[in-house]
Amino acid sequence: MTLIAILALPLLAALLSSIRPLRLYASAITIVSTSACLALAVYVSAQVIEHSRVVALPGWFEADGLSALMLVLVSFVLALASVFAHGYMQHGHEAGRLWWFYGNYNLLAFALLAVPSLAEPNLVWVAVELITLFSVLLVGFDNTSNALEAAWKFAVLTIMGAPIALLGFFLLFWTYRSTTGGAWETWEGLRMAAASMDPSLLKLSFLLVFVGFGAKSGLAPMHTWLPDAHSQAPTPVCAVLSGVKTTVPLYVVLRFLSVVLASPAARVGNWMIVLGLVSVGIAAFLLIQVRDYKRMFAFSTVEHMGIILTAAGMATQAADFGAVSQILNHAITKSLCFYVAGAMLLILSTREIASVRGLFRVSPFSGGALLLSSLAIAGAPPFPIFLSELSILSAGVQAGHKVVVAVLGVLIVIAFVAILSHVNRMVMGKPAAHVSTGVLPASCRFTVWAAAVPVVLLGVYVPAPIHNLLQLAAQQLGGR
Amino acid sequence: MSTSIPDALNTLSAGLILISAFAMVATRQVQGVLRFFVAQSVLLAASSFLLAYSRASVHLWALGAITIVAKVLAIPWVLRRLLPAEFYERREIAQAVNIPTSLLLALVLTIVAEFLMGPIVATTHDPVIRVNLPIGLAGILIGAYSLVARREAIPQLIGILAMENGAFFAGVAIAPELPIIAELAVAMDVVLIAVVVGLLTRNIRETVGTTEAAGLDELKEEATA
Numbered sequence: 001m002t003l004i005a006i007l008a009l010p011l012l013a014a015l016l017s018s019i020r021p022l023r024l025y026a027s028a029i030t031i032v033s034t035s036a037c038l039a040l041a042v043y044v045s046a047q048v049i050e051h052s053r054v055v056a057l058p059g060w061f062e063a064d065g066l067s068a069l070m071l072v073l074v075s076f077v078l079a080l081a082s083v084f085a086h087g088y089m090q091h092g093h094e095a096g097r098l099w100w101f102y103g104n105y106n107l108l109a110f111a112l113l114a115v116p117s118l119a120e121p122n123l124v125w126v127a128v129e130l131i132t133l134f135s136v137l138l139v140g141f142d143n144t145s146n147a148l149e150a151a152w153k154f155a156v157l158t159i160m161g162a163p164i165a166l167l168g169f170f171l172l173f174w175t176y177r178s179t180t181g182g183a184w185e186t187w188e189g190l191r192m193a194a195a196s197m198d199p200s201l202l203k204l205s206f207l208l209v210f211v212g213f214g215a216k217s218g219l220a221p222m223h224t225w226l227p228d229a230h231s232q233a234p235t236p237v238c239a240v241l242s243g244v245k246t247t248v249p250l251y252v253v254l255r256f257l258s259v260v261l262a263s264p265a266a267r268v269g270n271w272m273i274v275l276g277l278v279s280v281g282i283a284a285f286l287l288i289q290v291r292d293y294k295r296m297f298a299f300s301t302v303e304h305m306g307i308i309l310t311a312a313g314m315a316t317q318a319a320d321f322g323a324v325s326q327i328l329n330h331a332i333t334k335s336l337c338f339y340v341a342g343a344m345l346l347i348l349s350t351r352e353i354a355s356v357r358g359l360f361r362v363s364p365f366s367g368g369a370l371l372l373s374s375l376a377i378a379g380a381p382p383f384p385i386f387l388s389e390l391s392i393l394s395a396g397v398q399a400g401h402k403v404v405v406a407v408l409g410v411l412i413v414i415a416f417v418a419i420l421s422h423v424n425r426m427v428m429g430k431p432a433a434h435v436s437t438g439v440l441p442a443s444c445r446f447t448v449w450a451a452a453v454p455v456v457l458l459g460v461y462v463p464a465p466i467h468n469l470l471q472l473a474a475q476q477l478g479g480r
Numbered sequence: 481m482s483t484s485i486p487d488a489l490n491t492l493s494a495g496l497i498l499i500s501a502f503a504m505v506a507t508r509q510v511q512g513v514l515r516f517f518v519a520q521s522v523l524l525a526a527s528s529f530l531l532a533y534s535r536a537s538v539h540l541w542a543l544g545a546i547t548i549v550a551k552v553l554a555i556p557w558v559l560r561r562l563l564p565a566e567f568y569e570r571r572e573i574a575q576a577v578n579i580p581t582s583l584l585l586a587l588v589l590t591i592v593a594e595f596l597m598g599p600i601v602a603t604t605h606d607p608v609i610r611v612n613l614p615i616g617l618a619g620i621l622i623g624a625y626s627l628v629a630r631r632e633a634i635p636q637l638i639g640i641l642a643m644e645n646g647a648f649f650a651g652v653a654i655a656p657e658l659p660i661i662a663e664l665a666v667a668m669d670v671v672l673i674a675v676v677v678g679l680l681t682r683n684i685r686e687t688v689g690t691t692e693a694a695g696l697d698e699l700k701e702e703a704t705a
Contacts, residue, residue, distance in 0.1 A: 120659065120662065122658060122659065122662040122666075123659075123661070123662050123665060125666075126662065126665040126666055126669050129669050129673075130669065130672070133669070133672050133673060133676045136676050136677075136680060137676060137679065137680065140680055140683060143683060143687055144687070145687055145688045148680070148683055148684045148687055148688060149688075151680055152633075152680060152684060155676070155677055155680060156627060156636060156640070159640050159673055159677070160624060160627055160640055160643065162644075163620055163623070163640070163643035163644045163646065163647040164620060164624075164643070164647075166644070166647040166648075166651070166666070167616065167617065167620060167646075167647045167650055167651075170647065170650055170651045170654050170655040170658075171600075171654065173654070173655040173658065174654035174655055177655075177657065182657065198603065200599060200600070201600060201603075204600065
């Protein structure tokens with residue numbers, strides 16, 4: 001029942017925030033509903049840790065370790081982003097349009113939470129598509145020509161992926177039904193039947209889904225919409241898009257991958273490694289020449305999606321653990337990065353790296369936060385991304401992928417240097433003589449603090465429940 | 481091999497669906513593209529009714545009805561409500577590729593689709609799957625191509641919707657037992673695509689003053705300097 005409540009809450013919140021007398025309180029409604037979702041998601045994960053599986057409606061709504069991890073991450077980012085939005089959206093936006101923003105935000109929340117809680121793959125396809133549709137109008141919410149351009153590219157490139165993936169889901173359904181003699185299709189059932197399914201059909205359907213949903217998770221070379229959308233959208237939306245909206249379609253790809261890996265005849269692991277490395281490589285070199293700090297964080301998302309895919313492609317238990325840890329660490333760190341970027345945008349009203357100098361002196365708070373979040377996202381010790389990247393690299397060595405590890409290591413270092421050299425220029429030095437400084441709303445300041453806590457803590461200490469949840473999630477990826 | 485009449489009619493409808501995909505590529509007028517899309521959706525519904533009859537499948541009757549409601553009625557209605565009439569009267573002068581070349585490329589894509597699906601359809605004896613799978617993939621590829629070649633927003637949107645039609649044409653053959661709730665959800669999703677992209681197009685028109693997607697090219701790595 002809890003699972004269904006998690007989905008009902010955002011829908012209710014979307015409805016409430018569009019009713020005329022309640023429109024003024026849309027932001028409060030959103031904060032309350034997303035926080036309640038977070039609490040429920042934590043409860044579901046506790047149940048999953050205990051029973052390894054939560055079933056709300058058999059064959060429809062089920063959660064295992066991987067789903068529970070995604071639910072917690074998505075609702076965590078959604079809750080903090082809605083707190084951030086409370087202060088952020090009051091600046092430069094008409095108060096009369098805000099209810100519309102929150103209505104859309106809650107619908108997006110619904111779609112994001114629906115993907116991990118659904119067990120029927122065809123409905124998952126619909127939910128992934130809804131994520132795209134509900135985020136398009138949020139990306140273009142500012143209604144400037146740049147924002148609309150970003151929204152258009154985003155819409156065309158990512159909606160175009162959907163029919164391609166749909167054909168993949170149809171093919172999967174076909175081979176599953178003909179193998180099992182008409183059983184109800186679930187992720188669980190697919191994995192059990194995978195060994196006896198036609199391997200070439202399985203591979204073709206995976207390829208189609210990978211192309212379709214890879215575009216949605218920003219994997220290269222279908223990533224071109226991502227930096228535009230993630231730099232032009234209102235910052236709380238960027239945090240959601242970069243932190244979890246990219247990971248959720250990737251979650252579907254990983255589920256699908258686990259089905260294909262369960263079939264001994266269909267080998268796709270090495271493709272995934274290569275495609276993952278391509279994403280990391282393209283992102284690493286684009287990071288060097290980036291000129292806008294929100295785009296910088298967006299390219300870093302492409303990099304991390306590539307790292308996760310590479311790890312999942314290695315298909316060993318250790319690499320899978322690294323992949324799910326990377327999903328967790330990337331989501332919490334990247335959303336922090338965008339809160340900081342949003343705070344900087346409010347204070348400096350520019351997105352250009354070149355025109356930011358001496359941020360430490362202009363605003364010690366945002367300067368310190370920028371330094372901390374960039375170190376964390378680039379993968380410096382003792383932050384959690386460092387640990388998960390290290391575990392992926394060592395899992396790669398264990399699995400005998402020495403070349404892959406070497407290439408991945410070099411690319412991560414390039415990305416690290418690129419990010420930190422940009423950040424160094426922004427944080428240090430003397431500020432320009434006349435900097436107009438805006439005021440940072442209390443809710444934004446609070447969000448940055450709150451989002452920084454797990455980023456700092458998980459680097460030094462991973463509590464036992466989180467560790468157990470990660471292990472349960474890693475088991476679902478089907479590594480051997 | 482003798483073919484039953486509904487299956488033969490399905491093959492006819494497959495041919496017409498392919499022709500309507502070509503027609504969408506060849507039509508300059510926005511209004512014309514929309515008309516061919518509606519015609520293609522009618523054919524898709526006809527195909528699923530034919531198969532529903534020959535296989536006595538409730539699911540396919542439902543799917544045909546859903547297709548009529550969503551694609552033949554709702555989508556054109558939504559687009560007309562959202563966008564002023566002058567959108568549809570417009571002719572697209574500057575396409576990235578001229579029309580004879582486009583048609584030739586669409587032909588190449590059809591052959592590619594046939595070639596790609598060859599090994600898959602060789603495993604089945606079902607004549608409907610043998611027809612629908614390659615034609616469906618061809619529909620997807622031609623739709624994707626028209627997205628690249630088209631410059632106007634509405635023909636691009638219709639390209640996406642035509643891709644969905646292609647996927648569904650394959651779907652009626654290989655996944656006829658899809659849960660009805662999933663079919664309904666997918667149909668609702670297609671209408672939502674039209675609503676969202678239509679709204680976006682209207683906003684772009686009001687703010688930027690053009691709906692030529694090709695004019696939207698400010699965001700690049702270099703341009704921000």
